[in-house]
Amino acid sequence: MAGFDIRQIDRRVIFTLIFVVVAWPLIAPMRLPMDVTAPVQQLYDTVEAIPEGSVVMLAGDYSPDTMPELQPMVRAFVRHAFRRNLRIVTTSLWADSPPLIEAAMTPLAEEYGKAYGTDFVNLGYMAGGTVTLLGMGASIPNTFPQDYYQTPVGEIPLMREVTNFDDVALVMNISSGTPGTREWVQQVQSRYRVPLASGTTAVAAPPFYPYVQSGQLVGLMGGLKGAAEYEMLVEAPGDAVRGMDAQSIVHALIVFFILLGNVVYLAERRSKAARADATA
Amino acid sequence: MNWLHDFLLGTPGTTPSVVVGTWVAAVLTLAIYSFLYKDNPFYRAAESVFVGLGAAYWLAILYHNTLVPKLFSPLFPPAGEPVLWYRVFPGILAVFMLLRFFPKLSWLSRWSLGFVVGMYAGVNTTGFAQGDFVAQIHATVTTPLTTGGGLSIALNAAAIVGVIATLVYFFFSKEHRGPIGGAARLGIWFLMVAFGASFGYTVMGRVSLLIGRMTFLLRDWLHLMQ
Amino acid sequence: MRREIPLAITFLVGMFMLVDFFVPHHAVAAVGEELKQWGTIVIAASILLGIGNLIRVHSRKIARRQTGWGFSLVCLGVMGVMLWLGLWPGEKLGPNPLVGSIAQGTYFNWMYLNMDVPLQGTMFSLLAFFIASAAYRAFRLRSPEASLLLIAAIVVMLGRVPLGQLLTRGLPEKATLPWITETIMTYPNMAAFRGILIGAALGVMATGLRIILGIERSYLGGEK
Numbered sequence: 001m002a003g004f005d006i007r008q009i010d011r012r013v014i015f016t017l018i019f020v021v022v023a024w025p026l027i028a029p030m031r032l033p034m035d036v037t038a039p040v041q042q043l044y045d046t047v048e049a050i051p052e053g054s055v056v057m058l059a060g061d062y063s064p065d066t067m068p069e070l071q072p073m074v075r076a077f078v079r080h081a082f083r084r085n086l087r088i089v090t091t092s093l094w095a096d097s098p099p100l101i102e103a104a105m106t107p108l109a110e111e112y113g114k115a116y117g118t119d120f121v122n123l124g125y126m127a128g129g130t131v132t133l134l135g136m137g138a139s140i141p142n143t144f145p146q147d148y149y150q151t152p153v154g155e156i157p158l159m160r161e162v163t164n165f166d167d168v169a170l171v172m173n174i175s176s177g178t179p180g181t182r183e184w185v186q187q188v189q190s191r192y193r194v195p196l197a198s199g200t201t202a203v204a205a206p207p208f209y210p211y212v213q214s215g216q217l218v219g220l221m222g223g224l225k226g227a228a229e230y231e232m233l234v235e236a237p238g239d240a241v242r243g244m245d246a247q248s249i250v251h252a253l254i255v256f257f258i259l260l261g262n263v264v265y266l267a268e269r270r271s272k273a274a275r276a277d278a279t280a
Numbered sequence: 281m282n283w284l285h286d287f288l289l290g291t292p293g294t295t296p297s298v299v300v301g302t303w304v305a306a307v308l309t310l311a312i313y314s315f316l317y318k319d320n321p322f323y324r325a326a327e328s329v330f331v332g333l334g335a336a337y338w339l340a341i342l343y344h345n346t347l348v349p350k351l352f353s354p355l356f357p358p359a360g361e362p363v364l365w366y367r368v369f370p371g372i373l374a375v376f377m378l379l380r381f382f383p384k385l386s387w388l389s390r391w392s393l394g395f396v397v398g399m400y401a402g403v404n405t406t407g408f409a410q411g412d413f414v415a416q417i418h419a420t421v422t423t424p425l426t427t428g429g430g431l432s433i434a435l436n437a438a439a440i441v442g443v444i445a446t447l448v449y450f451f452f453s454k455e456h457r458g459p460i461g462g463a464a465r466l467g468i469w470f471l472m473v474a475f476g477a478s479f480g481y482t483v484m485g486r487v488s489l490l491i492g493r494m495t496f497l498l499r500d501w502l503h504l505m506q
Numbered sequence: 507m508r509r510e511i512p513l514a515i516t517f518l519v520g521m522f523m524l525v526d527f528f529v530p531h532h533a534v535a536a537v538g539e540e541l542k543q544w545g546t547i548v549i550a551a552s553i554l555l556g557i558g559n560l561i562r563v564h565s566r567k568i569a570r571r572q573t574g575w576g577f578s579l580v581c582l583g584v585m586g587v588m589l590w591l592g593l594w595p596g597e598k599l600g601p602n603p604l605v606g607s608i609a610q611g612t613y614f615n616w617m618y619l620n621m622d623v624p625l626q627g628t629m630f631s632l633l634a635f636f637i638a639s640a641a642y643r644a645f646r647l648r649s650p651e652a653s654l655l656l657i658a659a660i661v662v663m664l665g666r667v668p669l670g671q672l673l674t675r676g677l678p679e680k681a682t683l684p685w686i687t688e689t690i691m692t693y694p695n696m697a698a699f700r701g702i703l704i705g706a707a708l709g710v711m712a713t714g715l716r717i718i719l720g721i722e723r724s725y726l727g728g729e730k
Contacts (some may be wrong), residue, residue: 009642011635011639011643012316012317014635014638014639014642015316015635015638015639017638018490018634018635018638019494022487022490022491022494022634023494023498026491026494026495026498026499026505027498027504027505029506032667032668032669032671032672033668033671033672034668034671035671035684037684037688038688038692063626064622064623064624064626064627065489065626065627065629065630066489066630067492067623067627068488068489068491068492068493068495068627069485069488069489069492095337095338095341095342095345096337096626098341098345099608099610099615099618099619100623102610103610103619106610124344124345125341125345125346126345126346126546127342127346127546127547127549127550127553128346128542128545128546128549128550129549130400130403130404130407131399131400131403131542131545131546131549132542132546134403134538134542135539135542135543135546138535138538138539138542139539142539142543143542143543143546144349145349145350145353146348146349148345148608148609149609150344150348150349183407185411185412186404186407186408186410186411186412187403187407187411189411190407190410190411190415191407191410191411191527201485202481202482202484202485202488203478203481203482203485203486205481206474206477206478206481206691206695206699207478207699207702207703209691209692209695209696209699210416210419210696210699210700210703212696213419213423213692213696213700214415214416214418214419215419216411216415222481223481223484223485223488223666224484224488224491225484225666225667239492239495242495243488243491243492243495244667244668245668246487246491246494247484247487247488247491247667248667248668248669248670249669250487250490250491250634250638251483251484251487251663251664251666251667251669252664252669253638254483254487254637254638254641254663255660255663255664257638257641257642258641258642258645258656258659258660260642261641261642261643261644261645261646262645262646262647262656265646265647266647297616300620301616301619301620302620304620304621305620305621305623305624306624308621308624308625308628309624309625309627309628312625312628312629312632313628313632315632316632316635324574324577325577325580326625327577327629328577328578328580328581328584329580329581329584329621329625330622330625330626330629331560331581332580332581332582332583332584332585332588333584333585333588333617333618333621333622333625334622334626335557335560335561335585336584336585336586336587336588336589336592337588337592337618337622338553338557339554339557339589339592339593340588340589340592340593340608340614341608342550342553342554343592343593344592344608346546346547346550347547347550350543350546350547350550351547366540367543367544367547369544370543370544370545370547370548371547373544373547373548373551374547374548374550374551375551377548377551377552377554377555378551378554378555378558380555381555381558381559381562387508390508390509390511390512390726390727391511391512391515392548392551392552393512393725393726394511394512394513394514394515394516394519394726395515395516395519395544395545395548396545396548396549396552397516397717397725398515398516398517398518398519398520398523398717398718399519399520399523399541399542399545401516401520401523401713401714401715401717401718402519402520402521402522402523402524402526402527402714402718403523404710404714405520405523405524405710405711405714405715405718406523406524406527408706408707408710408711408714409707409711412703412704412706412707413704413707413708413711416700416703416704416707417704419700420700431680435689435692435693436693438693438694438697439693439694439696439697440697441697442693442694442697442698442701443697443700443701443704444701445701446697446698446700446701446702446705447701447704447705449701450701450702450705467698467701468651469651469654470694470697470698470701471698472651472652472654472655472658473654473655473658473690473694473695473698474658474694474695474697474698474699475655475658475698476654476655476656476657476658476659476661476662477658477659477662477690477691477695478695479655479658479659479662480658480659480660480661480662480663480666481662481666482637483637483641483659483663484663484666484667486631486633486634486637487634487637489627489630489631489633489634490631490634490635492627492631493624493627493628493631496624496627
């Protein structure tokens with residue numbers, strides 16, 4: 001084509017391709033098979049082993065920009081916990097989290113017939129990050145004197161049984177940055193030895209593998225794939241499983257872009273070297 | 281016709297607030313995506329709305345979830361409950377922090393800064409020491425090298441070598457020559473593999489965010505998804 | 507005294523946090539617990555500082571009619587409406603208190619879920635487009651190290667999605683992309699990041715002690 005230079009493809013062409021390649025598998029799913037990785041299986045097995053009636057903590061430390069990856073994790077974990085009759089206390093070190101957790105939990109609470117105040121409670125957000133974590137280690141009611149709806153915790157039946165991390169069987173931290181999983185490992189798991197698991201964004205997951213190997217994390221869900229694996233394990237495929245087809249095709253496209261870009265680059269380098277030899 | 285009805289007024293049983301909310305969210309989403317074509321006033325307006333909403337949200341949440349239960353309620357409790365008078369000290373420090381807006385009095389904000397920085401320095405020193413430094417070294421020296429089969433043992437041994445090589449790479453007090461240089465070079469190789477894996481995960485993360493928004497547009501707004 | 511008092515506060519608070527970690531006595535724990543509650547209040551004020559600065563910058567822009575002042579008006583207008591909906595005390599519209607509360611069902615919550623959440627989500631989803639564009643334009647095999655990074659990235663990108671499983675279906679388990687990817691994550695990736703964690707921990711411990719002892723004073727700013 002006259003005037004077409006593969007090195008100068010308008011980026012809006014690339015943007016349009018990405019749009020199409022994401023939309024197509026969402027409209028027409030391919031249902032590609034998926035494996036379950038060890039860190040997610042470990043997390044599932046840990047929750048399965050918690051005695052019924054125990055209290056678990058869902059620590060939501062995320063914001064709306066990471067919802068596509070993390071909200072499915074929250075829903076899958078809450079579903080698993082409710083199915084096992086575990087009681088859930090939720091806390092947040094990020095101001096954005098409480099309404100997102102509320103939006104995820106309310107329909108599931110209705111589905112499983114769980115009552116607010118006895119089966120689950122949303123303690124809302126508290127400023128302070130790391131300092132708040134240490135405060136919780138001493139006393140959760142003192143650190144969160146009221147819940148998200150401004151009810152004093154003394155009036156909430158579930159909170160009468162929870163003083164500190166000794167009363168919590170597992171902390172499930174859903175985290176998209178700082179403060180997040182790293183702070184929970186450093187200030188809570190290492191100090192109070194409470195079992196800690198993490199569901200985090202794909203960007204944040206690779207540096208947490210040392211914590212999994214050392215046992216400081218009893219499980220790790222990384223990104224949309226981790227969420228999809230957990231959805232499959234709790235037999236409730238949702239947005240994460242649905243998104244994996246699109247994820248597959250886009251990854252293939254990006255790998256193609258990388259390879260094409262490098263083929264063009266290497267060809268250019270070779271022709272420059274040939275021209276330099278010719279003029280020498 | 282059914283699709284058009286669902287698109288404009290929502291599926292049967294949807295409340296008006298959900299329908300209006302979906303349309304507002306869709307318009308704002310498309311306004312942001314218009315930036316991909318080029319910068320324009322719709323994008324700038326949506327960006328301004330985003331900034332304003334974020335600030336208002338944080339202010340309201342801080343008030344309801346932190347300042348009321350921790351500061352105002354203890355100092356002005358309901359009748360019959362004791363006054364926690366000592367909470368006036370952090371209240372004063374909080375006011376000092378806000379004095380940063382006034383140049384003649386901004387030096388008082390250093391008292392509050394000193395308090396916060398001292399607190400974080402103290403908790404982070406011990407947190408990093410126990411949670412990262414000691415725990416990770418412990419995990420390295422207790423890595424199993426006699427159980428789990430040949431491949432597992434070899435990979436574990438390679439991991440131990442990798443940890444040491446990476447630490448040698450970051451040790452800049454000695455020139456990277458000879459055996460130290462060789463170990464540092466090996467450390468670079470391990471780091472490149474780790475950063476490559478991180479890049480792969482980063483691509484996965486960014487694409488997931490787009491999949492989330494596209495799911496909203498295609499399912500909740502356009503009703504094109506199952 | 508303008509620098510000495512803050513340095514003394516830093517020293518006392520920092521040292522107490524260290525003592526609180528090592529001394530299990532109930533008196534130390536009680537004081538430590540109260541000090542942490544103080545910390546959350548002061549940190550909340552520091553967040554308010556950022557919001558206040560935002561209001562100041564945009565107000566100035568509007569007052570001086572600088573370029574883009576209309577957008578600043580939009581920003582402050584939306585902020586004002588949402589604040590009114592979230593903070594206005596006691597006003598009731600209809601049978602439920604839809605104003606002055608942040609709970610589910612209120613106007614504040616509606617604005618958050620239908621305006622703030624999609625805006626945040628969409629802003630960050632733009633990165634997917636830019637990373638695809640950068641993959642074509644910038645990711646180059648310039649050196650052996652870059653080649654290793656690229657190969658690891660491609661293996662992980664394909665191995666972490668169902669497509670990778672499909673491409674290597676039928677091969678022995680240890681030759682499949684998912685197995686290779688998980689091995690990369692569990693061994694070399696883990697080893698490198700462990701080295702980084704240990705090194706970073708050393709750095710934080712050293713900096714923390716320098717701050718507590720008053721050797722590191724940059725957080726106080728340059729003025730006297």
